[in-house]
Amino acid sequence: MYNTKAYSAVSATSPLASDTIERRDPTEHDVQIQILFCGICHSDVHSVRNEWSDFISTTYPIVPGHEIVGRVTQVGSAVTKYKPGDLTAIGCMVDSDGTCPHCRGGLEQFCPNMTQTYNSPDKHKTAPVTYGGYSDSIVVDERFVLRVPSNLDLAGVAPLLCAGITTYSPLRHWGVTEGKKVGVVGLGGLGHMGVKFAHAFGAHVVVFTTSPDKTEDALRLGADEVVVSRNSDEMQKHTGSFDFILDTVSAKHDINAYLNLLRLDGNITLVGAPEKPMDVAAFSLIMARRSLSGSMIGGITETQEMLDFCGEHNITADVEVVPIQKVNEAYDRLLKSDVKYRFVIDMASLKSE
Ligand code: NAP
Ligand code: ZN
Secondary structure (H helix, E strand, C coil): CCEEEEECCCCCCCCCCEEEEEEEECCCCEEEEEEEEEECCCHHHHHHCCCCCCCCCCCEEEECCEEEEEEEEEEECCCCCCCCCCCECCCCCCEECCCCCHHHHCHHHHHHCCEEEECCCCCCCCCCCCCCCEECEEEEEEHEEEEEECCHHHHHHHHHHHHHEEEEEEHHHHHCCCCEEEECCCCCCHHHHHHHHHHHHCCEEEEEEHHHHHHHHHHHCCCCCECCCCCHHHCCCCCEEEEEEEECCCCCCCHHHHHHHHHEEEEEEEEECCCCCCCCCCCHCCCCCCCCCEECCHHHHHHHHHHHHHHHHCCCCCCCHHHHHHEEHHHHHHHHCCCCCEEEEEHHHHHHC
């Protein structure tokens, strides 16, 4: 085992602060990575503050971070895909059983034995739970390490590992292509990637936002129209017209207002994960055979496909790079929807701790 610097929180109400954690020495299938950048996902905030305790409780101390980009420093003897110096990325998962039907189908995110990058029981027993990317270095089985296209800005790549794949996967799954009318609800980290992908897939994209000052940005990011969702007249103009809506909102809100905008057989997929349940009016669904579903990140093969697609189309996240010392401030701003459009930590800042 070896020591590495990190930022952790010791309770749901404590700020993140400097810490030292232990990582395992790379085993034969492991890749050791020096972390260069790590995105700040709203899930980090939900987890640090234990807001999802009804579904998954947080074990403290927690080291969050699952949008990781870094350089390989060491590989185990059986590693074939990577060598020291390679630019790599890690997303929300670091292990799965590899044998269940979901794993065999490339859907490791639904494996009953999937290990999340942080706050999952640590199979290697280095610590009670896995520790994420707000740290100097990480050790991960090569099956969960991804290749970074060489033409992309590295800070802008980090958010692709969660915000990117979480929006790419359902847009692909629900057949978003040219000629489809697609809504994206909430223009934050996930939402702005959803807009970029839906636009790149050729859809007519409508952004729903509670922040009128994001209108110009939404158009620049690839939206064809912007609706301020608090304006019911503007909302009603779109009744019964959408093929697909991707809902990325992080807090409880009225989803019936969006169900009513779907056409016959239209679907709305929730990727946002508010801590409280939301009401659904049966009539919003049954009147047009509409469906409501959910989606969680994406499998490893699809994540690599998404990264390669981003390389080909020159897609990265719009980021505000911050030093780790500003992470608590960034969390507060995220809660005020004040982010354009993803905070990314420059991990070099951890060296001065
Ligand atoms: P984010 O950057 O904070 O964006 C969320 C956006 O939702 C905000 O920018 C805001 O957009 C809108 N919003 C916030 N509060 C709202 C409210 N009370 N009513 C209406 N709109 C509101 O968060 P994120 O990192 O994109 O994550 C979004 C959600 O997805 C979180 O719950 C996160 O945990 C979840 N998530 C899920 C997965 C998955 O696999 N399913 C993966 C990653 C994240 P406007 O200003 O445009 O209104
Ligand atoms: Zn995330």
